[in-house]
Amino acid sequence: MKANVLIVEDESPILELLALNISQAGYNPLRAISAEHAEKLINEALPDIILLDWMLPGMSGIDFAKKLRSNTLTKTIPIIMLTARSDELDKVRGLEVGADDYITKPFSPRELNARIKAVLRRKAPELTEDLLKINGLELDPVSHRVSGNNKPLEMGPTEFRLLHFFMSNPERVYSRSQLLDKVWGSQIFIEDRTVDVHIRRLRNILTQSQHEGLIQTVRGSGYRLSTK
Amino acid sequence: MKANVLIVEDESPILELLALNISQAGYNPLRAISAEHAEKLINEALPDIILLDWMLPGMSGIDFAKKLRSNTLTKTIPIIMLTARSDELDKVRGLEVGADDYITKPFSPRELNARIKAVLRRKAPELTEDLLKINGLELDPVSHRVSGNNKPLEMGPTEFRLLHFFMSNPERVYSRSQLLDKVWGSQIFIEDRTVDVHIRRLRNILTQSQHEGLIQTVRGSGYRLSTK
DNA sequence: GATCGTATGACATTTATATGACATTTTAAT
DNA sequence: ATTAAAATGTCATATAAATGTCATACGATC
Numbered sequence: 001m002k003a004n005v006l007i008v009e010d011e012s013p014i015l016e017l018l019a020l021n022i023s024q025a026g027y028n029p030l031r032a033i034s035a036e037h038a039e040k041l042i043n044e045a046l047p048d049i050i051l052l053d054w055m056l057p058g059m060s061g062i063d064f065a066k067k068l069r070s071n072t073l074t075k076t077i078p079i080i081m082l083t084a085r086s087d088e089l090d091k092v093r094g095l096e097v098g099a100d101d102y103i104t105k106p107f108s109p110r111e112l113n114a115r116i117k118a119v120l121r122r123k124a125p126e127l128t129e130d131l132l133k134i135n136g137l138e139l140d141p142v143s144h145r146v147s148g149n150n151k152p153l154e155m156g157p158t159e160f161r162l163l164h165f166f167m168s169n170p171e172r173v174y175s176r177s178q179l180l181d182k183v184w185g186s187q188i189f190i191e192d193r194t195v196d197v198h199i200r201r202l203r204n205i206l207t208q209s210q211h212e213g214l215i216q217t218v219r220g221s222g223y224r225l226s227t228k
Numbered sequence: 229m230k231a232n233v234l235i236v237e238d239e240s241p242i243l244e245l246l247a248l249n250i251s252q253a254g255y256n257p258l259r260a261i262s263a264e265h266a267e268k269l270i271n272e273a274l275p276d277i278i279l280l281d282w283m284l285p286g287m288s289g290i291d292f293a294k295k296l297r298s299n300t301l302t303k304t305i306p307i308i309m310l311t312a313r314s315d316e317l318d319k320v321r322g323l324e325v326g327a328d329d330y331i332t333k334p335f336s337p338r339e340l341n342a343r344i345k346a347v348l349r350r351k352a353p354e355l356t357e358d359l360l361k362i363n364g365l366e367l368d369p370v371s372h373r374v375s376g377n378n379k380p381l382e383m384g385p386t387e388f389r390l391l392h393f394f395m396s397n398p399e400r401v402y403s404r405s406q407l408l409d410k411v412w413g414s415q416i417f418i419e420d421r422t423v424d425v426h427i428r429r430l431r432n433i434l435t436q437s438q439h440e441g442l443i444q445t446v447r448g449s450g451y452r453l454s455t456k
Numbered sequence: 457g458a459t460c461g462t463a464t465g466a467c468a469t470t471t472a473t474a475t476g477a478c479a480t481t482t483t484a485a486t
Numbered sequence: 487a488t489t490a491a492a493a494t495g496t497c498a499t500a501t502a503a504a505t506g507t508c509a510t511a512c513g514a515t516c
Contacts, residue, residue: 071304156492156493156494157493157494158493158494159493171370171371172370172371173370173371173372177345180346186346187346188346189339189342189343189345189346190342190494190495190496191342191495191496191497192345193473193495193496193497194494194495194496196472196473196474196475197474197475197494197495197496198494198495199473199474200474200475201493201494217472217473217474218372219384219385219472219473219502219503219504220384220385220388220471220472220504221372221385224371224372226371228373228380384503384504384505385472385504385505386504386505387504418505418506418507419506419507419508421462421506421507421508422505422506422507424462424463424464425463425464425505425506425507426505426506427462427463428462428463428464428465429504445461445462445463447461447462447514447515448460448461
């Protein structure tokens with residue numbers, strides 16, 4: 001599950017540079033040369049994060065950010081602003097319209113990737129590759145392995161993604177619909193009740209290391225991973 | 229809290245078929261036989277989602293979609309286009325004018341309902357996520373947990389919502405019908421006296437941490453959450 | 457003490473979740 | 487290509503929890 005990074009930048013060389021960088025960092029770059037172009041891409045599939053140039057022909061970056069923030073569908077997508085100069089005023093305005101971070105050109109690839117990672121970790125931790133440990137339960141996104149109290153646990157892909165998501169967002173209730181969106185994907189059409197079945201499968205597997213209590217039912221609301 | 233689904237379809241048998249389906253799926257169907265007719269209905273009450281036939285007499289579906297998108301009031305209403313053929317070009321044009329999804333005839337009831345659900349679940353409004361604390365009583369909307377003096381308190385969904393509402397609006401009296409509106413929902417037909425029962429249930433639970441006095445009866449008026 | 461509004465316990469019903477089974481689809485191996 | 491194995495989504499049923507209503511008891515107010 002590579003994160004989709006939408007880059008909105010009108011200068012083609014910079015755009016390509018960014019895209020190269022991003023794909024090397026393990027993300028999936030999407031290119032847009034204007035706000036209008038970006039909107040089209042967003043209509044097809046919501047990106048996980050947006051890199052947005054401050055200066056754009058047509059709709060400016062800051063107006064576009066505002067627009068994104070005013071739409072329910074896009075308001076939670078993290079935005080990193082790209083600005084030419086390190087102007088404090090720009091920074092303030094950027095944060096005002098809801099940018100999550102911002103970076104001034106020229107920037108080092110390392111810094112850019114670090115910031116993307118930081119923002120993702122905050123907003124969509126399930127898209128990072130961090131090793132997750134909770135109460136003796138370990139999930140390694142890189143090797144794609146799970147173990148409970150050092151005992152390897154075998155599970156299907158869906159259960160893995162479900163557990164990955166829960167471990168990335170512990171102590172938080174998710175409705176079945178939210179889980180379908182986050183774990184299955186928003187373009188998928190399956191029954192709410194199917195979530196129950198996968199929860200049960202996951203719990204069954206976690207039983208091997210007495211971790212099944214981690215996945216809790218919150219009646220009327222959904223499910224939660226919690227150590228309490 | 230049934231979602232209102234506006235169906236715009238000129239062929240009466242198909243319209244009825246759709247309406248039947250939609251009401252069986254737990255939504256409330258509104259019927260329109262033309263774009264003009266649909267506009268009238270929209271003026272009366274904004275639907276939650278619109279199923280829009282591609283081919284319509286008078287204003288075409290695509291023009292109507294464009295019109296809806298250009299109006300502030302209606303631009304955020306999700307639209308699902310109904311098209312006769314699976315023409316890629318149509319799909320592109322549909323997405324261009326801002327349809328959220330589209331489905332080709334003939335379609336299975338299941339697929340249709342799944343798509344409606346998928347589109348609706350994405351536009352769910354977000355509730356406030358702030359941790360509420362009053363006098364040692366804590367309610368966390370995120371993890372969906374309540375504790376009194378650090379002791380976990382278990383309660384049913386209705387009691388949770390009731391307490392959530394009171395803690396969000398402390399020191400203020402609400403009549404039984406106001407509570408029914410705010411906590412149960414406005415279209416629900418329930419006896420006033422039932423509120424009493426849930427108040428008692430809530431108080432019983434709060435007794436575990438000596439917080440039952442927080443919920444006060446205001447004779448002749450209703451109930452209030454107050455620390456005084 | 458009569459009246460009115462509220463509290464309480466019991467109960468039938470409704471609603472939500474858990475579970476086991478199954479048909480199909482996907483994936484991997486040969 | 488063929489086959490076997492694994493995974494997936496759905497359904498029917500079982501189980502559990504929550505809900506709304508009522509009858510009755512209680513307490514305040516006049």
